Amino acid sequence: MFDREGEAAQRLGLSPTRSPYDLAVHLIRGWVLFDPHGMFPVNLDGALAFFCEWAYAKSSRLPGQKILIDEVWKFISTQRLPAELATCLQTGCKRGLAMIFNTQLPNWLHLAIRNECSEAVMFRLNDSSCLDFAVERGFDAAEIANAARSALRVAHGGRQRAARRAHAMTSTAWCFMPVSSVASFIRCLSAKSAR
Numbered sequence: 001m002f003d004r005e006g007e008a009a010q011r012l013g014l015s016p017t018r019s020p021y022d023l024a025v026h027l028i029r030g031w032v033l034f035d036p037h038g039m040f041p042v043n044l045d046g047a048l049a050f051f052c053e054w055a056y057a058k059s060s061r062l063p064g065q066k067i068l069i070d071e072v073w074k075f076i077s078t079q080r081l082p083a084e085l086a087t088c089l090q091t092g093c094k095r096g097l098a099m100i101f102n103t104q105l106p107n108w109l110h111l112a113i114r115n116e117c118s119e120a121v122m123f124r125l126n127d128s129s130c131l132d133f134a135v136e137r138g139f140d141a142a143e144i145a146n147a148a149r150s151a152l153r154v155a156h157g158g159r160q161r162a163a164r165r166a167h168a169m170t171s172t173a174w175c176f177m178p179v180s181s182v183a184s185f186i187r188c189l190s191a192k193s194a195r
Contacts, residue, residue: 001068002051003033004044008070027058045082048075052084059097067092068100073108081110089116106133123147 001008009016017026018038026032036047048069059065067088069075075082081089089099089112101113107129120137124147131141 001031001033002048002070003035004070004074006033006035008068009033009035023054027062045075049082049084052082052088056084056088056092056095056097059092060095063096065095065097066100067097068102070102071104072101072113073103073105076110076113078108078110081112086112089113104130106130 003009003016006016012031012033014029014031014033015022015026016035016038017023017032018035020039022038023032023034034047034051036044036051040047040050052067055065055067069085072085076085088097092099099113099116101109101117103109106114106125107127114133117137120134120139122134122139122144125131125134125144131145134144135141
């Protein structure tokens with residue numbers, strides 16, 4: 001996980017990954033919560049490129065890889081997608097690498113990410129541009145706009161359903177839409193890994 005602000009490490013009670021040594025040790029641990037400030041204190045774009053290259057290289061050797069990039073729109077635009085991220089997104093599934101994106105601004109995602117999104121998990125959305133994205137993926141705009149803060153909606157193959165707990169992550173790319181933090185996602189991941 002590209003844990004730019006250290007939120008996931010704090011919430012999970014795990015030490016962040018800040019050095020090449022940590023990368024090796026935490027990979028064995030099963031949770032790599034990459035804090036880019038240790039190796040790339042002022043170059044977050046370079047840190048993301050490094051992390052994507054590293055995860056891509058490791059993914060063919062280990063089962064069940066996932067990459068989460070929280071608020072990915074801060075590193076891309078609708079016109080610009082870093083080559084390292086594009087490689088993970090477009091060919092990572094052949095290496096067992098699944099991409100998971102968490103954002104409150106799905107309309108700001110690059111088209112390559114939106115097109116690869118095979119499953120979407122939505123919390124409440126209110127902005128009309130964001131709701132357009134949700135409707136394109138089979139969600140009911142009124143239901144998403146009026147959902148309770150913790151209500152989780154899942155769309156797969158154009159069908160919407162309410163979800164009470166995390167479900168198996170089998171898709172090539174997921175888009176996690178608005179959550180106030182990655183806390184809800186971490187709870188979903190923790191529930192999945194506990195099974």
